[in-house]
Amino acid sequence: MAESKTLRKPIFTKVDQLRPGTSGHTLTIKVVNTKMVLQKGRPDGPQVRQIRIAESLVGDETGMIIFTARNEQVDFMKEGATLTLRNAKIDMFKGSMRLAVDKWGRIEVAEPDSFKVKEDNNLMTFDHQPTPDGVRIASEEENLLW
Structure with a gap:
């Protein structure tokens, strides 16, 4: 009999x-x-499959980021909803980070939580520029110059 994994x-x-x-x-x-x-x-x-993409501003008590929701995921993105994202990843779009969940991940409705989203730490305001040594994060002041 096969062993069960915990x-x-x-x-x-x-x-x-x-x-x-x-x-x-x-x-x-x-x-x-x-x-x-x-x-x-x-x-x-005639096209049964509908394509929907939404950008949602999401966050926790440490900061905010844009979440890119695709198709059925859009239905979860209701203002004030508390969600658990499993196996989420960071995609880059025009130098900014975007949070996403692909086919290997899952979005679940979570119990409403009492935390307040920290709106003054916005991860989208940083420009993540690739360099030979890795990624340089431009300051907010540099981003304002663009």
Whole structure:
């Protein structure tokens, strides 16, 4: 008979610990707001599959970041919702970090939490520029010059 594997407890990451190019994050976040970026296809038309992409401002008590929600994930992104993201990753878009969950990850509705999102630590305001030594994070003042 096959041995049963015991599941490990997930190690939760905070938003301020996220870095470019990393993956496998488990986070508990709150949705601050959501904006639909792309919606294609009609459910009643010949194209059955509808493509939806939304950008949601999400965060925890350490900071905020944009989450890119695709298709069914958009339904979870309701303002004020508390969610657990499993196996989340960081994608780069125009020099800014974006949090995402692909087919290997999962989004779950979590119990409402009492933490307040720290809005003054916005991870999108930093420009993450690749260098030969790794990634240089431009200061907020440098970003304002763009």
